[in-house]
Amino acid sequence: MDKKFPHKIGILGPDGVTGQAVQAAIRRLGKPFALVAPAEADIVVASPGIPYWQYPKLRAPVVSEIEWAYRWLAARRPKATWVAVTGTNGKTTVTSLIAHLTGLSVSGNIGRPLADWVGKQVFPKGWVVELSSFQLYGTFYFHPCVALLTNMTPDHLDWHKTLKHYIDCKRKVFARQTRQDMAIGWIDDPHVARLFKRLSSRKHGYTLVQARAFDFKHHLPGDHNCLNVLSACRAAQALGISEAVIRRRLQRFRGVPHRIELVRTLKHSRIYNDSKSTSPICTAVALEAMTRSVVLLVGGKDKGLSLTPIIQSSGLGQVRCMVAYGDAGKRFVSEIAPHLERRPVYVKPFKAAVARGLKLLRPGEDFLLSPGCSSFDQFKNFEERGDVFKIIIRDHAHS
Numbered sequence: 486m487d488k489k490f491p492h493k494i495g496i497l498g499p500d501g502v503t504g505q506a507v508q509a510a511i512r513r514l515g516k517p518f519a520l521v522a523p524a525e526a527d528i529v530v531a532s533p534g535i536p537y538w539q540y541p542k543l544r545a546p547v548v549s550e551i552e553w554a555y556r557w558l559a560a561r562r563p564k565a566t567w568v569a570v571t572g573t574n575g576k577t578t579v580t581s582l583i584a585h586l587t588g589l590s591v592s593g594n595i596g597r598p599l600a601d602w603v604g605k606q607v608f609p610k611g612w613v614v615e616l617s618s619f620q621l622y623g624t625f626y627f628h629p630c631v632a633l634l635t636n637m638t639p640d641h642l643d644w645h646k647t648l649k650h651y652i653d654c655k656r657k658v659f660a661r662q663t664r665q666d667m668a669i670g671w672i673d674d675p676h677v678a679r680l681f682k683r684l685s686s687r688k689h690g691y692t693l694v695q696a697r698a699f700d701f702k703h704h705l706p707g708d709h710n711c712l713n714v715l716s717a718c719r720a721a722q723a724l725g726i727s728e729a730v731i732r733r734r735l736q737r738f739r740g741v742p743h744r745i746e747l748v749r750t751l752k753h754s755r756i757y758n759d760s761k762s763t764s765p766i767c768t769a770v771a772l773e774a775m776t777r778s779v780v781l782l783v784g785g786k787d788k789g790l791s792l793t794p795i796i797q798s799s800g801l802g803q804v805r806c807m808v809a810y811g812d813a814g815k816r817f818v819s820e821i822a823p824h825l826e827r828r829p830v831y832v833k834p835f836k837a838a839v840a841r842g843l844k845l846l847r848p849g850e851d852f853l854l855s856p857g858c859s860s861f862d863q864f865k866n867f868e869e870r871g872d873v874f875k876i877i878i879r880d881h882a883h884s
Contacts, residue, residue: 490556491527492517497540498532503550506598510554513604528553533619536644549623551614554599556626558608566611567628568720571621571658572635572671574767575713578705578741579635580615582717585738586731587724589613593620618654619644628661631723632686633669633716637676638766652676662686667723669716689719703735706745707774743871745771745855748878752848756878759855760871765794768857772800778850780806782842784835785858785870787813792820795857806830806845810838812862835863835870839877 494511496504507530511520523529529547531540540547558565566589570580577595584591590609592599593616602608614629618641637655645651659668664685672678672690681690696711703714714735721731740746743760750756759771768783772795781804783795795801801821807829809817818829830845832838839854846852860870 490553490560491545493519493521493525493527494553495521495523495526495529495543495545496532497523497529497547498535501532501534503530503532503598503600506600507550507553510600510603515604531623533617537622538646546625547623548625549620550598550600551593551616551620552624552627554603555624557603558599559626559628562608565608566630566724568611568613568631568633568724569616569627569629569658570613570633570635571616571618571655572633573638573640574770575635575709575716576615577761578710578713578744579633579717579720580613581741582713582735582738583613583633583720586717586721586734587611587613587726591615593617616658617641618651621657622654624657624660626661629658629666630662631667631669631720632658632662633720634658634671634677634680635712635716636671636674638674652680656680659684659686667720669719669723671712671716689723691715691719701732701735703738705738705740706776707770709770709774710740710745743867745774745853746871748875749882751846751878751882754846754848755851757851757853757855758871758874759853760860760867760874762855762857763859763867764788765790765792765857768855769794769798769800771853771855772798772803775800775803775851775853777803778805778847779803780808780842780846780850780852782808782810782838782852782854783817783857784810784812784814784838785856785860786811786862787816788859790857792817792857796821796824801825805847805850806842808832808838808842808845810835811856811858813858814838817857835873836877839874840881843878843881 498504526545529545530553531547589611592612593614595615666686668684668686669689670677673692696715699715746758748756748758762768809831814831818831832841854874860867864870
């Protein structure tokens, strides 16, 4: 394993979260490990924000932070449990739920960077790692005993250039698995189904029909969350967690912030924060999870994506009022208005748009923030947008 963990380490993108975590790990390791220029390194750790086609020509292999940290941890904790979760949608909910059901530590795209454990003496019993396609591109030895693929739709093509490259990166989550390992995936997705046919590991493919029929009670709304719950429970079962324990812990899981998060109930109206919705597809999924009349809040920074998923959503018929805000708001109004009985309202500032939505809300209806756009016109990220929304709702409830 020493050959897999060279002493002279370079970093591409040293100022980001990944780069800072690796630098801190190198300091903990001490001599003979040292941070050097990428051109002088024996191994180079790349920030996921740097596309592979922008890497300079180097003599050393370029790996992800996940791969680099895994090599060190696997050598020192050979019996640790490793679970990996990837896919276009649902990764964070599934990762968080698996951790909740199993007691494993969360890392990767959420939680602490995996490098945070490098150079330390005390470790958790294992990790459940949420992995992006960027991180998987730089993995070579990473070997999870359970690997889960939620779905695959075209995404991040500015980084990958082609859909094939994106899919090839996602499939690397299974690359080191053997017949003793478990692969879990949603086989209604044709990309996942094709990939599963070629795997040598044990396989558990699940469908939406099975997810709807799954009788483990939970608090997460919508078909997409039925899929998330089923896949996470199957992962927990593969790790030996009993059905009774899974059922009990599942009842205590309330979801992940900013993902159709129930914020509060006001006058029999439920207020949902789905700020993580940064594309029209996500908004369509959220609408289909609603069971009552809806006041919908959409908008933000316009990424130029087609609004067809919202227009064709079976949940759009439940929208009594739509309030649109931000740079994309006017386009939402003009394109979606013909499909609603009541003309949408446009209010550019986010806080004013929330206030307008609350005024329009009737007792017994649901108020759903599901923007369908990125947050960068008025916020630094979707988390800040969701947090501001929750503060507004809290202040309104106390007024």
